[in-house]
Amino acid sequence: MLAAAGIDPDVKSERQPSPIDKIHLATDEARHRAVFQSAADFAIVVTDPNGTITDWNPGAEHVMGWTAAQMRGQSAERIFTPEDRASDQIDKEMRRSLAAGRATDERWHLRKNGERFWASGEMMPLLGDADEHLGFVKILRDRTEEHMAGAALKKAQDRFQTIFDTVEAAFAIVEVKFDENDQPIDYRFVEANPAFERQSGVDLRGKWVTEFAPDLEPFWFKTYGHVALAGEPTNFENYAEAFKRWFDVRAVRVGDPKDKQIAIIFNDVTARREAEERLRISEAVARENIERVQLALEAGAIIGTWHWNIPSDQFTVDDGFARAFDLDPALGRQGIPLSQIVATVHPDDQAGLAEAINGAVARGGRYAHQYRVRRGDGDYYWIEANGRVDHGPDGTPLNFPGVLIDIEDRRAIEAQRDEAIAELRALNETLEQRVAERTSELMQSEEKLRQSQKMEAVGQLTGGLAHDFNNLLAGISGSLELMGLRIDQGRLTEIDKYMVAAQGAAKRAAALTHRLLAFSRRQTLDPRPTDVDALIKGMTDLIQRTVGPAIAIETVSEPALWSALVDNSQLENALLNLCINARDAMPDGGRILIESSNLALDREAAKIYDLPAGEYLTLSVTDTGVGMPSDVIARVFEPFYTTKPIGQGTGLGLSMIYGFAQQSGGQVRIHSQVGEGTTVRLFLPRYEGLVSGDEKELPRAPAALAQEGETVLVVDDEATVRMLVADVLRELGYAVVDAADGISGLKVLRSNARIDLLIKDVGLPGGMNGRQLADAGRVARPGLKTLFITGYAETAAVGGQDIEPGMGVLTKPFAVDSLTARIRELIRS
Template structure:
């Protein structure tokens, strides 16, 4: 007996858009079933079930070791009167022998964690009491629980019975038509051979006879004729007479050509006359198709086959031949053409339906991938929180000790606490940048870069990082093109790849950094999802352990890592992928088990000249100003405004503060002297920092602006996209960098 339907459960309120089954799930008395109350359901079940219930495709979650069936509206319709009895029951109990053909494949998904899919699964099914053979395009993907174990299967399917049956029918009709055509061709060839032999024998035995009598057993040959060209006299047989509608004639000989062709279709008479004239002039074989009218008034198609005999001096003498009925052949050909046209239309319709269903399936798979990514984020949120809390503990603890020592008057060892806090802040900034790079939402500062020089400057650091057991080589192409790229992000990407290569060679090996100019054509560009054109490639290769295909396929997924817990966040390759795509390029991985791995970054060519690298790391120096310049700071974070104001006021600048864009714009539109605007990009107040600055420049066209941001609505906020007198700094940054940039902008 099915459990009764009880009060609506708030535990499933997030399934508000799940259709009829969503409502059914929310009101079902789950506490009376082996599934238990929804309040105890794990997040992995809720995520996969939410995806299924909101999908328009036929879908189900098979949950737990017993694979209990939880399904959506489309699946409910297929179940028929099995619903609602089937809800929450083991799939084998619900489907019985219908499940048997795929049972092993689904069991393999539960044990191996590898997905399963097929576009022509045959399942016997009973519908409305009638047993049918059905075909399905189905996928089965593992559902991973909170502890990474396999806890169920996500099953999405599309019925393709009509398509598969139509394809089978088409193939059968093709074979049938092929056999008919072969049989017809064999019959025609055989009869033509018999006809030619009979004509030749009669001509030899009775050359001076008034007619040629051909033996006619059956089939397409329906009559014979012999035409005395010297007298214009035809001798025909009864079959010819019936075929040409000449039964009213009193005799079968001494008939002139005009009497023979009197019943030929008017539209075909000119063509027939030309064919006869040509055959008589050249001599030899003759064949022509046309329509003639029978005595009942109906026209039918015939083919006349004969041979014109000439005397030694070239005079035409005789023209014997036979008549073949083409109606049967033409009917077969018409049936064939009609069948081909029907098949063509059917194929077009099926292809359209397949495209639509494939598109739906791809959309569902993309939604599933996004769901799995979010589930992965949920699994690792605790780990990320752990990392950030450690960093914050280092910063907070160092600041507490500094505060305590200052109160005690013990200032001699404060430098180590400052260094500790700064190091933790730098590590937190690096982790944030990796997350933004993966999301392709970081603020890039691209400059024209000589990649060969960048690699050369980093080789010593790379060698120290990978250790003495690994030999580092570089193969840098001559005349390498310039690229427009964020130099620090490219350096970070190169170092990450070298560290990954080091980890893949625990016993040592060879690490190679290589550059090359590449031309990407349309086909390769389509494969890489980048426009065709000229690209620079930078690759890092190792001869280490290599990766299996399933690892390569997931290498760029966020938080995916094969390293032990604590040895990596799984964001390195994701960051590199996001950075490359955001820079207009791409990343590819080539790997073989036991042979090693090569990761190649493609970056679009830049036509400008490379800029010199700036490795300045000068400490903070506050150079006072005596010109009384006014700087306005607009930022919604009070601590940022306080820090910037203190530093700039120490330098002698007059500072004005605003916490939102509305207040800032009102000051900017006044007549107060302003020499520089420093503004965050993301601001409250109805407009962002960029919009506020552009509005201010209507009345202050020469206003100089410095944007400071850690996240921009336009992630490519850089000098190449800014107006004159505008610059950008990405948070976090050294205060010394800020003061130098302020001095530089004001002095322009």
């Protein structure tokens, strides 16, 4: 134990150990030393009696950062916080451990980088065989996450309890009881807040409701039981007779469904309901008063009155009534028979009038009826008769007085209203058809607009493409013509500069094609697990040289940054392009910030970025440049769109980055404000795992010459490409067999000819593409080495399948050394 604790094992004791004791002691010390060294999650620190560190295990280095060499001879105060040093905390712990045999505590400690961590610790004294004090052992364990989680939980619990105790709404947790048929028969209040007792007027905590209200309405049991069983929340207002109150209730199931518990939040709305009832009664009275007022207003249109003595069947009318019914003056105004009055009523209304009069006489009370009467001009006019039938104590009808009201104008307005309603109904019946027709017209217009926009985009794309390729072709063709002229003149010393010019133009054309493929998301990608943090660090010097000394480069990376599954060469190209754009936006200098971080998106957050939910690594480039207005931001990802002067940019940089991000399963977003700079942010799928050195691309070795008899079959419909590939192979010493289409190539593969490697274009004429030829060739020659060469490198071009072992892809145009290296790599694999 002393050796494991860093104490000299040769310290003398009163008794010299025997040989057997020495064997046991050596075994114990070896075991203790093994425990001391292997406790990776525990920091074990050994000190002398004065607190000077004598030993420091790997767990201490893992937890706090210092190595054993750095800490031996240092005071143990070094791992304590400044506050604990000021209060002599270590001395207190040593005294307590000596007095009690051990001292435990939980407190903040320090790491090498100055970061604080919460640790549970224990200090014990080290004693020799003679109980002499040799020093102390302090054991620490990092409990920061548990401590922070506990503190957060305690804070949340305190906050919830405060809300629970002070909220004005009544809240309770209720357990619903069911019988053997799953019918709710009772419920118990598991928990309730103070507002519950105030609003219900009773304390029901822990009690079944039937103990207080045995006659409680079944509605409450049925409603709460449904929520507990089905889990469907509900809102309702209901009167509880047992409590003599109205409650507004919200009920929702909580916890495990098998516990049959629900949470209810309710408010006593008795006062409101009583006020509403008073208001309803008041409104009824008001309506009656309004009717009386309306009757009084209508009295201004009264055109006559009558009084009918029912027992004597005698009518007494005034002059207005007589004029309204065009009665013969010879009849007088009293004792007019009812039949004489009814004779002037419109024939279509007579039956209804008789029925209305008989009904009013039979039941008594108020009477009102509308009908048409003929006047002196021979036309019929609408009137309304309003009256009241009075009955005697024995129920006998006695008197029937009333008034006549002219409603001709009102009926005319009502007729116009009815006509308008009929027209509106007819209009509504055809509305759906007219809406469908209009929608169809709009859709056709939108389709024409989309076609116009597509043609405009195609025109812009082809125009920009033609401009750039014409420049490059002029350089290539001009250089070749001058090379031929100089050869004819015998001036061979000038050929090199034209060759370099032609090759440079060809490389720029290839780069432009790759950018177009990236924009169209059809470039060949080689996604690999990539350490983006290391990639950024490896490019920082290159970026700094590219943007110049007037611009400061700053990089910020999140600790424990995830790996990304991405084509690292394309990512390097994208990062460099973004930094060049940032440089161009800061002509007077500035700062570029390159940030990388981890981002987990749930379903709702992922919708914002138009991405599937999941985990992503983000890489952003921020500049302090001039920024962009919103109309420019809306177009920055369009091909050939650029704000730079003609000849200073192709307009494919950001469109290439956009296509690369989309093809990699990610996304790109841009944020910019005029005068405040621009941020472009890439989202790349996370790679689950570690990036090992084996996953990094190794430089290719120079191609070796062919071994005797090695034969390559070249299949390409482009005669020039076929000739060039064949010449390269012959230069390396390979025998070459060539074919112009897939059918011819398949015949060679099915023959007895020796074929060590098949090189073919992906797109072949004759009904058989390159992938189909490769699959058919491997049926005849299992394990046939195959190299696809293509200028239109999309995954679908090789059958939408993974590249199998022994296969490779090379994108046109390619350098000769790249071709030879891939040939040797495949043949020797």
